[in-house]
Amino acid sequence: MLKALIVGASGYAGAQLAYYLSKHPQVEIAALTVSGNSLDAGKLISDYDLYPQLKGVVDLPLIATSDYSSIIENVDIVFLATEHVVSHDLAPYFLDKGCIVFDLSGAFRVNLADFYTQYYGFTHQYKHWLDKAVYGLAEWNDNAIKNAQLIAVPGCYPTAAQLPLKPMITEGLLDPAYWPVINAISGVSGAGRKASLKNHFCEVSIHAYSLFAHRHQPEIAYHLDQQVIFTPHLGNFKRGIHATITCRVKQGVIADDILNALNKYYKNKPLVRIYQKDWPSLKSVEGLPYCDIGFVLKDDHLIMISVEDNLLKGAAAQAMQCMNIRFGFNETTSLI
Amino acid sequence: MLKALIVGASGYAGAQLAYYLSKHPQVEIAALTVSGNSLDAGKLISDYDLYPQLKGVVDLPLIATSDYSSIIENVDIVFLATEHVVSHDLAPYFLDKGCIVFDLSGAFRVNLADFYTQYYGFTHQYKHWLDKAVYGLAEWNDNAIKNAQLIAVPGCYPTAAQLPLKPMITEGLLDPAYWPVINAISGVSGAGRKASLKNHFCEVSIHAYSLFAHRHQPEIAYHLDQQVIFTPHLGNFKRGIHATITCRVKQGVIADDILNALNKYYKNKPLVRIYQKDWPSLKSVEGLPYCDIGFVLKDDHLIMISVEDNLLKGAAAQAMQCMNIRFGFNETTSLI
Amino acid sequence: MLKALIVGASGYAGAQLAYYLSKHPQVEIAALTVSGNSLDAGKLISDYDLYPQLKGVVDLPLIATSDYSSIIENVDIVFLATEHVVSHDLAPYFLDKGCIVFDLSGAFRVNLADFYTQYYGFTHQYKHWLDKAVYGLAEWNDNAIKNAQLIAVPGCYPTAAQLPLKPMITEGLLDPAYWPVINAISGVSGAGRKASLKNHFCEVSIHAYSLFAHRHQPEIAYHLDQQVIFTPHLGNFKRGIHATITCRVKQGVIADDILNALNKYYKNKPLVRIYQKDWPSLKSVEGLPYCDIGFVLKDDHLIMISVEDNLLKGAAAQAMQCMNIRFGFNETTSLI
Amino acid sequence: MLKALIVGASGYAGAQLAYYLSKHPQVEIAALTVSGNSLDAGKLISDYDLYPQLKGVVDLPLIATSDYSSIIENVDIVFLATEHVVSHDLAPYFLDKGCIVFDLSGAFRVNLADFYTQYYGFTHQYKHWLDKAVYGLAEWNDNAIKNAQLIAVPGCYPTAAQLPLKPMITEGLLDPAYWPVINAISGVSGAGRKASLKNHFCEVSIHAYSLFAHRHQPEIAYHLDQQVIFTPHLGNFKRGIHATITCRVKQGVIADDILNALNKYYKNKPLVRIYQKDWPSLKSVEGLPYCDIGFVLKDDHLIMISVEDNLLKGAAAQAMQCMNIRFGFNETTSLI
Known part of the structure; x- marks a missing residue:
């Protein structure tokens, strides 16, 4: 042992x-x-x-x-x-x-x-x-x-942001001039166990924080090699991250390209689950070690959804x- | 009477x-x-x-x-x-x-x-x-x-989306080529009082829905005269809407321009409250008839936050x- | 003024x-x-x-x-x-x-x-x-x-406990040998706004506290002139008190006696609302200044339910x- | 297999x-x-x-x-x-x-x-x-x-009620003339997955139900061979049961008698956990297969607390x- x-x-x-x-x-x-x-x-x-x-x-x-x-x-x-x-x-x-x-x-x-x-x-x-x-x-x-x-x-935000985006960027599917807009909402446990007014039960409420100023923005951009707009939010739940990522694909990219890219990198990865249709909810991963990913493409607009338990994956x-x-x-x- | x-x-x-x-x-x-x-x-x-x-x-x-x-x-x-x-x-x-x-x-x-x-x-x-x-x-x-x-x-989404954006668009501050990305999260009451699995207490979870397909997207675009990407989410709370709107301003626009535009239209409007610094949380408006609006500008990226009680404002x-x-x-x- | x-x-x-x-x-x-x-x-x-x-x-x-x-x-x-x-x-x-x-x-x-x-x-x-x-x-x-x-x-517990019990005791309807069992559950705001691990969003959970040792027990007993067993609980909600009071009536007491006693003291009191059938839920009073009271009598066992917003009534x-x-x-x- | x-x-x-x-x-x-x-x-x-x-x-x-x-x-x-x-x-x-x-x-x-x-x-x-x-x-x-x-x-209520009480009754520690008062609060999942107004996210609230009339009351009494007053409540949480049981011990019974009785029957039982001091919270067992039990004795009044995940134990x-x-x-x- x-x-x-x-x-x-x-x-x-x-x-x-x-x-x-x-x-x-x-x-x-x-x-x-x-x-x-x-x-x-x-x-x-x-x-x-x-x-x-x-x-x-x-x-x-x-x-x-x-x-x-x-x-x-x-x-x-x-x-x-x-x-x-x-x-x-x-x-x-x-x-x-x-x-x-x-x-x-x-x-x-x-x-x-x-x-x-x-x-x-x-x-x-x-x-x-x-x-x-x-x-x-x-x-x-x-x-x-x-x-x-x-x-x-x-940690939680960079994992939820990179796992869906990295196949897109690696395969060259995105138009890099349009910075992906990453809106993520995290459970309160993300801020740790130390007592503060910010995690007081009666004070917690949905709100955005650290606009343009969160330290995970440059971490994500560095490891993706792509500028991004990252807006974290606090949610009124204990555990989990839900990320909604809005980006722009290059001309001619179709939904199968997105799915193929996801499958290429995650098909044999047991802790990433790809949704072929629909997209995940936060509850899909609460208490579980997975990152679940889904997406919808319309014209050249792509929305990817990823969820994970912030304390686990x-x-x-x-x-x-x-x-x-x-x-x-x-x-x-x-x-x- | x-x-x-x-x-x-x-x-x-x-x-x-x-x-x-x-x-x-x-x-x-x-x-x-x-x-x-x-x-x-x-x-x-x-x-x-x-x-x-x-x-x-x-x-x-x-x-x-x-x-x-x-x-x-x-x-x-x-x-x-x-x-x-x-x-x-x-x-x-x-x-x-x-x-x-x-x-x-x-x-x-x-x-x-x-x-x-x-x-x-x-x-x-x-x-x-x-x-x-x-x-x-x-x-x-x-x-x-x-x-x-x-x-x-x-209704709830169009009001939360239009009140912050309309002064920007009316004053010509936004670059229209970059469609504003409106991510909004609504309380469960937004779907009404009829029982369904979707609003079952144990089934509710944070999730996006109607990606690129919600009927409020064309309503917002019609009344703003601006294409938008609108992504609604369901939240695990009873009442309220929180909207995070990411957009691109024209070159040269500064934070004072944003604030001036908001004040121009809302200074004497008792049910819209403008945050000069910081930005609102959902709790600011729960049970109250206001729409609260805040923003941060960095370079040519603008994030606006608006909140309201979905059943009230x-x-x-x-x-x-x-x-x-x-x-x-x-x-x-x-x-x- | x-x-x-x-x-x-x-x-x-x-x-x-x-x-x-x-x-x-x-x-x-x-x-x-x-x-x-x-x-x-x-x-x-x-x-x-x-x-x-x-x-x-x-x-x-x-x-x-x-x-x-x-x-x-x-x-x-x-x-x-x-x-x-x-x-x-x-x-x-x-x-x-x-x-x-x-x-x-x-x-x-x-x-x-x-x-x-x-x-x-x-x-x-x-x-x-x-x-x-x-x-x-x-x-x-x-x-x-x-x-x-x-x-x-x-405060919150004594009000929720006394308002239902006081008419019973004043009218001599209860068997004083059986101490009323008052189980009450309070929202987290009852402990105030000071940050502590006890009101950390992720730590809050339903639990009883101060068994046989809460300072409101003697306050309730003193003002009712009746010994009681009072067990407070913390609930996972922000506001409100729900009290379930189990007691024993004297032989021969019937449901009408209970209702008459409640009406005698509260009929003209605008902030106490009596349920003639059914009994209140916590939501009946959230954000409202009322104490709502209901009851059921079976044989000589009486259960009274009272609810109030702990920060209001x-x-x-x-x-x-x-x-x-x-x-x-x-x-x-x-x-x- | x-x-x-x-x-x-x-x-x-x-x-x-x-x-x-x-x-x-x-x-x-x-x-x-x-x-x-x-x-x-x-x-x-x-x-x-x-x-x-x-x-x-x-x-x-x-x-x-x-x-x-x-x-x-x-x-x-x-x-x-x-x-x-x-x-x-x-x-x-x-x-x-x-x-x-x-x-x-x-x-x-x-x-x-x-x-x-x-x-x-x-x-x-x-x-x-x-x-x-x-x-x-x-x-x-x-x-x-x-x-x-x-x-x-x-099921959930009978297990949460019987596991703490059965050692007491089997060992003859309780005064049977005082019916144990069992106040229990259950998560919404206890009512199943079928959609109804009762489990609508916005309608759920703390409330007692089936006063003196729940079918689990006679089941508990039958298997304990002891009359009880059982009052179920619905809570605003998904999973779990918290039971607060107030009873009266026979003269001379001391805290060690209670603890000994619990240990006698559960010491080698891996899914029942006894608290020697303190008592459990609901969170102790959410998602876990245990029933946790604690108690406090004061004079001849005994309060027992038991918790379990209603869908598990x-x-x-x-x-x-x-x-x-x-x-x-x-x-x-x-x-x-």
Whole structure:
């Protein structure tokens, strides 16, 4: 059995990783840790105030530590379900120890000068690791993932935006002068478990945020190599992302071209489901590790719909999928 | 006191109209009617199975009738909160009797040959009334409303789409080659009170519908005189519309131009509220008769956000506002 | 025009009071204040981050102050929508200045030695005001309210519990050996606007809390003069209280006795609505100032159902109702 | 591999059974059937209009049939996820063919004369099967289940009520003169997938129903051998049951007695989880096959809280658990 450490295990993605690992036949949990000043330190992850869902399933304590020397001994795999700056600071330590690191934050996703200064508010100190990091969009980078030591797992919006668009762009079906308009709506869990007025039950309401200013816009554009207009919205639901993507195809492109492009890249990918007719609803994927994609073409206007569970294909399930790929396990082990 | 008849009073818009009229100092309810085969016939509108909210407020019976001859005697005003084809059939009767008719359906909104055949599935029989009907987008057509006998009150999506876009287009700020992309999400009440799997509590989920095929797309394009891409979505909430509109301005247009255009048309309009910074959330207007509008401009990309309560500014409140305008009452009487 | 000060105007009840006062023909807002260290200080109450619903309706600033000497000059009425201990500390100041004070906290509701020490964690310093305070259960204490200077407005659970039970107990219909079992479920707004994990959108779930230990249990028992078992629950909705009360009637009591008792006390009370058959749902009162009551009797078992909007009849509307009674206005002015 | 037929597979419980069977290593799906006039006939269960969640997981068609002769050939196991009267009519057919039948309806749960006439509106025709049926409350009747041919799986309310109360009553801890007061709130899925105004998204609201008149009251009382007051409520959520049970213990009973009784019967039962302190929330069990139980004792008043997912431990998971017990598989196979 390989041994995996989950750093930031009290968050939504971290707890989900713990659940997945509890069912994994080839990997077991080495330890669950939380930040040094966490009020959850010492509690079981299945405690009443945390994840009672896990009672009897994962009853391990959350260890508060900033010193991993006693824990790291037998750890093969590290999941960083931490804030961006924490991942940035911690990842090199685990990498230098030889661990395979799956980072769920944005700290190693975009290899551009000034990107972190501009969008994340810190100056990146580990250019060599940024160079080596593999972007964990699992359906596209599986070969690179197999040989990577550091996998930067993309989050919810970038996954929901790229999976439908990447086949279109790769196959040259879109008119690049018309920037795709990506309107996405996310469940409240996307903002994490920390209490704030923004996620107060009575304050949550449908609204757009970070217009023209969300850090996922440049991440999406960078990995698609295509400018986009990305408008995130908060929805009044717990989990899930629904993305509506409006774009313009090149003259002569027909619906079969779209479907063929999707099938070309996803036909044998178990966690992407293509709708030949109709298109998915959010409920199709709640609690499930899939990204579902549908589309309609009219004249040269194309609307693509993609949905995923933001905590699963948009976070923990994709990290687990990357781990399965990295170690040669079945891609969906513990996921379905 | 003027006397108003509400036809279709058991629906969400009809019941809301009844509530508004109960508070109106110059207009009173003549009768509430429902279709002949309604199971609600004879019940009080405030019955336990209907609108217990109205208990002690409006305790009138719902009269099932297809013969209005005994009712019409003293009626000055008719609200048709009915299916499109019912409004189409009934409106001329009331108009011929001299009533002022406010139709909340789509039956008289678009004066185009073939429009009703193509989008509503019936052939329009009353071209002369279609010619005379005034489109009740209250902030724009108040002068025409004052002299109209038939007011075709626009519904939720068209109101949420047109109120932000109309000043832009009227002032010539948009590049018409780039069709505005209107993504709107509506509460479930938008589909009415009739039970169906689509509004089953456990089946409702965020999803797009009628891609490139919704009848409100040509209505919006007709009244804006601008092609648009309109994508409606169903949301998991009861009331409200949130619209995110992405468009392209002409070169040189700056944010002040946008704000000036909004202020020019809405500064003195009490039911449209302009956000100078930030932009509205759905909760800003739930249960309220306003349409709230905000925007952000970046380079030549403009995103406008508009929100309204689909049953109020998107239906009953706008109908009441039109009535107030028509009879010279204060525009907001009984509404705020 | 009388002038009213709202202390704690940034909370849910305070903002609702501001809305009611904006519509009141005989009372106007003197000032809105918040606690000294509030992040909301200086913002308009209708600010985007606060109550954009009030934009154009109440656009007054929230004044942070601990010194009311400059504000109190022309103030006739004070609403304390504040934490219990804040009300306890502030009320005497305003009372000594001659203001009529409506306290929405629990600081003056129960005139029992040790009650505040035991249930609220502070020792009450103002026994003489506790003696003079009138409990603002409006339907029962209207005569006393008319002459009171300090009205302790009961909150959501006590109102929902007492309004149905008080006629039963007053008329001697219940077997007192069987303690009424009061199961009530409250919307999340009942816990206020302060962010915490307990009201995090993703953490909210149906659950019972404070079993046998809620401070409203002794308040209810004290004012009913009857021991009760009170079990509060949190629900996954924003507003409202639904109470299911199971009790035992004395031998020979029949359904007509129950209905007669309810009618005896509430027939002429506009904000209590009695169901002769059926019983109310939560939706009957959302956003409305009523308490609705229904019941079923079988043999000697009686179940009563009462519902109210926790922020209205359970807080702001009842405070406003008390104010209307105190000053001889129509009981429902600005409320319906 | 054993072969299982699911009758009524288009309902919520039936679809869940199909999902469970898709993961079961020792049992496979023989066929999925629906009633003869179903609009879903011929569709895949994973169709867009049905359960797109199952796309790629269970892509079998729903067969509309009233003649099972061609299907029954190789069927070992039959799940009846059907209306009560349909189960009543169909079960004997499958039993006579030698199948092991798990009936999720109420048709064979209570072996009392007149019970079905009074509470279900039909006269029971199969007294000999009623005599042989084993009540599938899995934690209590496992020995009988192992040898049964017909297992009458209890539904959501009876399971949530009996699991906490049965140890109390069996150990003689309660004062039987005080009928336990069972207040339970159920998600909307409890009423099934058929569209009606009662489950219209905009009509759903917290409310009590069937006061003193729900058919589960006598079922609970019969199997507990104790009169109870059972008050069901509808909640504004999709899945889950939360039960609050207020009862009276005999003099001298202490908290340890309660805990010991729970542990005595459930310590080795993997699908019942006991809270030693605190008590469960609904979210503890959403999507999970557990019944979670907690309690607080004060003096001689005992409040027990139990929660379960109404479609899982309250339906499909308990049926699957019974199947596992019946055939000697691990009790939780395919469930956790």
